[in-house]
Amino acid sequence: MTVKVLYFASLREALGRPAEELALPAGVATVGGLRAHLAARGENWQALGEGRNVRAAVNQRMVGADATVASGDEVAFFPPVTGG
Amino acid sequence: MTQALPFVVSVSVQQADFDVGGEIAALSEGRRDVGAIASFVGLVRDLNDGSGVSAMTLEHYPGMTEKALEEIVEQARQRWSLQGVRVIHRFGRLEPADRIVFVGVASPHRGEAFAACEFIMDYLKTRAPFWKCEETPGGARWVDARESDDSAAARWQDRG
Numbered sequence: 001m002t003v004k005v006l007y008f009a010s011l012r013e014a015l016g017r018p019a020e021e022l023a024l025p026a027g028v029a030t031v032g033g034l035r036a037h038l039a040a041r042g043e044n045w046q047a048l049g050e051g052r053n054v055r056a057a058v059n060q061r062m063v064g065a066d067a068t069v070a071s072g073d074e075v076a077f078f079p080p081v082t083g084g
Numbered sequence: 085m086t087q088a089l090p091f092v093v094s095v096s097v098q099q100a101d102f103d104v105g106g107e108i109a110a111l112s113e114g115r116r117d118v119g120a121i122a123s124f125v126g127l128v129r130d131l132n133d134g135s136g137v138s139a140m141t142l143e144h145y146p147g148m149t150e151k152a153l154e155e156i157v158e159q160a161r162q163r164w165s166l167q168g169v170r171v172i173h174r175f176g177r178l179e180p181a182d183r184i185v186f187v188g189v190a191s192p193h194r195g196e197a198f199a200a201c202e203f204i205m206d207y208l209k210t211r212a213p214f215w216k217c218e219e220t221p222g223g224a225r226w227v228d229a230r231e232s233d234d235s236a237a238a239r240w241q242d243r244g
Contacts, residue, residue, distance in 0.1 A: 009143055009215035010226040053229075060148035062211060076145060076213075080229030083142065083173060083214025084126055084185050084205060 001071040003034070008078035011054065014047040024071060031056045032065030034075060053080055089115050091161060092168040095153045097144060099176040102186055111168045111190040118167050122197035123188040124205050130180035132227070135220040140227075142175040142184070145213035149173070156207040160189075163203070164196040171204065173214065203240055210237040 001024045007015050028034050035056065039049040048054055057076040058067050069075055096102075104125055112118040130137055157169045168190040178184060187204050191197040216227040 006145070008145055008213065009217070057145070057148055057213070060145070060151055062152070062213075076148070078145070078213065079215065079226070081210065081213050082216045082227045082229050083144070083212050084209040084233075 003069060003071065004074045005034075005038070006074065006076040008076065010079050011047055011077055014044050016044065024069065029068055029070075030065065031058060031063055031067045031069055031075065034069050035065070035077065038077075048077060054078070055080055089117060089167065091166060093154070093157050093161070094170050095150055095157065096172045097146075097149045097153070098172065098174060101174070101183060102172045104183070104186065107170055107172070107186055107188055111170060111188050115167070117192065118190045119192040120194040120197040121188060121190050122194070122201040123186065124201050125183055126185040126205075128178045128180050128182045128184060132218060135218075135222060135225075137180060137218045137220055139177055139179045139219045141177045141217045141219075143215045143217065144173075144175045148213050152212045153208065156204055156211060159207070160200045160204050164191065164200045165193070166191050166196065166200055169200070169204070171208070173208070173212065175214065206233070206236045206240060209233040 002021050003024050004019060005022050006019045012018050025037055028037050035048050039045050054077055056063055058069060059074050108121055108123055111121050128140055153171050157171060160166065166189060170188040172186040174184055187201050189197045189201045210233050218225055218227060
């Protein structure tokens with residue numbers, strides 16, 4: 001039961017890594033739940049905390065906090081996009 | 085009038101520069117049913133939020149970026165009568181005056197070409213996973229998303 005988690009831009013820098021494999025913790029079934037779980041690591045991880053402007057994608061589609069996360073998924077967290 | 089030619093879409097995410105004239109010409113190449121081509125070119129400015137910008141690096145999410153752009157084009161195709169769409173977005177390090185993005189839209193009529201071109205840019209600004217990091221005299225800084233970009237994209241939800 002693992003997921004691949006990706007981080008981009010300022011979030012990647014704040015967390016000091018572009019990606020990690022993570023065993024999906026028991027009870028975590030949504031993007032919001034995974035985000036709270038990661039934020040609870042403390043210190044820099046508070047960049048993912050409540051109130052921070054963070055967007056998410058599951059399997060390369062932008063989703064909201066209620067989106068489900070399952071084993072094998074690719075989950076990405078990133079700041080609001082600034083292309084164009 | 086001949087039978088309708090297929091809708092042609094092409095999306096590229098690349099480091100290389102592109103040829104604006106060539107891209108525009110290609111949108112109507114080999115067909116006689118195109119009445120209008122609208123295009124947009126985005127460039128790197130040397131000033132942003134009051135600071136000089138000597139360069140910027142565009143990061144993106146390989147894999148998702150292409151999908152997001154194709155999805156945006158598909159939404160445009162469903163809203164307007166379009167014959168072709170070309171989107172090119174660059175990534176990597178760019179300097180002022182460098183081209184960042186190209187959107188070209190071919191349609192039988194100008195109104196639809198203009199509208200679809202603007203729609204694609206507005207949606208790209210809020211939904212395509214790109215992030216700009218600027219080099220300024222004060223150091224490198226990530227560009228913050230603008231609320232005006234969100235409202236520009238949102239206004240299309242109120243229109244038919």
